Amino acid sequence: MDMDNQDMTLTNRQGHPISDNQNIRTVGNRGPSTLENYHYIEKISHFDRERIPERVVHARGAGAHGYFEAYGKVGNEPIATYTRAKLFQEAGKQTPVFVRFSTVVHGGHSPETLRDPRGFATKFYTEDGNWDLVGNNLKIFFIRDPLKFPDMVHAFKPDPVTNLSNPERMFDFVSNSPEATHMITFLFSPWGIPANYRQMQGSGVNTYKWVNQAGKAVLVKYHWQPLKQGMKNLTQQEAEHIQAKNTSHATQDLYEAIERGNYPEWELCVQILSDDEHPELDFDPLDPTKLWDHEQFPFLPVGKMVLNRNPENYFAEVEQAAFGTGVLVDGLDFSDDKLLQGRTFSYSDTQRHRVGTNYLQLPINAPKTRVATNQRDGQMAFVVDRASGQNPHVNYEPSSLGGLVESAPSGKEHEPAYQAKLVREKLSRTNDFGQAGDTYRSFEEWEREDLILNLAEALKVCKPHIQEKMIAHFTNADQDYGKRVSDALSRAKAEAAHLGSSSAKEGAELVEHSGQRTD
Ligand code: HEM
Secondary structure, three states, rough: OOOOOOOOOOOOOOEEOOOOOOOOOOOOOOOOOOOOHHHHHHHHHHHHOOOOOOOOOOEEEEEEEEEEEEEEEEEOEHHHHHHOOOOOOOOOOOOEEEEEEEEEOOOOOOOOOOOOEEEEEEEEEEEOOOEEEEEEEEOOOOOOOOOHHHHHHHHHHHOOOOOOHHHHHHHHHHHHOOOHHHHHHOOOHHHOOOOOOOOOOOEEEOOEEEEEEOOOOOEOOOOOOOOOOOEEOOOOHHHHHHHHHOOHHHHHHHHHHHHHOOEEEEEEEEEEEEEOOOOOOOOOOOOOOOOOOOOOOOEEEEEEEEEEEEEOHHHHHHHHHOOOOOOOOOOOEOOOOHHHHHHHHHHHHHHHHHHHOOOHHHOOOOOOOOOOOOOOOOOOOOOOOOOOOOOOOOOOOOOOOOOOOOOOOOOOOEEEEEEEEOOOOOOOOOOOOOHHHHHHHHHOHHHHHHHHHHHHHHHOOHHHHHHHHHHHHHHHHHHHHHHHHHHHHHHHHHHHHHHHHHHHHHHHHHEEEEEEEOO
């Protein structure tokens, strides 16, 4: 860039040119300083406020911009049969997107090699306003009821006293939550450490609905399949090797691939089921701890996504990005999946705290379409989002003085009917272990070996009753699975006891030689 003709003068936030950015103003050159040092006080007090609270989960992340291109059909059928959402209708239609990838449990600078699900959150800036698809790399989740989420996250995060991670806390929770057995089977296999953010799948996990022009709905699950870059997971050993040298390998990989012009691409696929209870299945389709078998319910491609632009500023775009499961456009709807409904409150609630009341005014979060609301004020409001023809005095609706008016409905409303008692109950078809066994058997042998080793390594620090409960869960999933974990755990414990006794012996010898007392 030719900078010769540009004014590069440093100013403060008030636009005052700064002629000395090295010395504060003092009485004589040895001080004391004075309180009217406006430039210094403004600079330091802004610095003092540079951090916002990190996300309570998914704090560590990386992001990129790109576009989604629709195929205009779902599999071989016209997409309008199932949804009227405009972004999908025309083949070749492009919608800008922003994606944030993340790990889940640990803080903002934790190593990206840790065993953890990976977040895969996509914001589609559609002509009908924003749609957020807030997914993970794995297709299922630990729990099915949102009431358990804060406990689950507490158990997975470091101990509140020592601030140390301890697998006993995680397995204490999981052994008492058998529905987590399936997710644990994925997480402790190589699927729990994707090689990087480009070479992994994504999934909406929860069940949503698609609604067509006639107001008719189907159940859908969304999946992102990596295209040319392929998919790759790591064994624990491979991950440790990377972690010894680089704690930001996934951020670096994504950033550098995009800088080189090697843009990662994913195909968006959906699975579709009719909107009913499906008594023929041995699980409830609304249960997020379950896969929908891909042979029975095929993956139908609906479009592809290309990520081709790095953020210009990490904080403004990646840190302040706010995704939520409530952010849907016309033609997309919620299902009755309880976890989804619980999530939907949580995201915008935390974002009002984490980013601020007006988080949706920030460029990364604002839709790229017109916004005209009667919401006003609040901390850091910097635009009045009103229509150009709107009477500025009318910030309410209804009005006959030139205020905003409701839109015409774009199609028939989807109106599911309910008749049931208000209860606190589990889904009736829990089947906590069946699919965990299927998943175990579907792994390749090297994946099973890594799974067994990783489980034994984590379980060996747990109390015996927790180990026993976990082995019972794995045995319920598959006899061979339970037996192999049990055998590997016995070996790991024997090894630890041997190491413990030989190091105690070495310690005693050392004490003897130095002639020191140990008490
Ligand atoms: C982030 C809540 C389950 C994927 C978050 C955040 C909260 C949260 C509070 C932080 C958001 C922010 O600060 O902007 C919950 C609750 C859940 C749940 C209450 C269950 C009841 C899930 C599931 C998935 C998921 C099942 C995967 C499908 C994500 C992702 C992010 C996230 C990807 C990071 C978004 C970003 O990059 O900014 N979740 N979550 N969560 N959650 Fe969940």
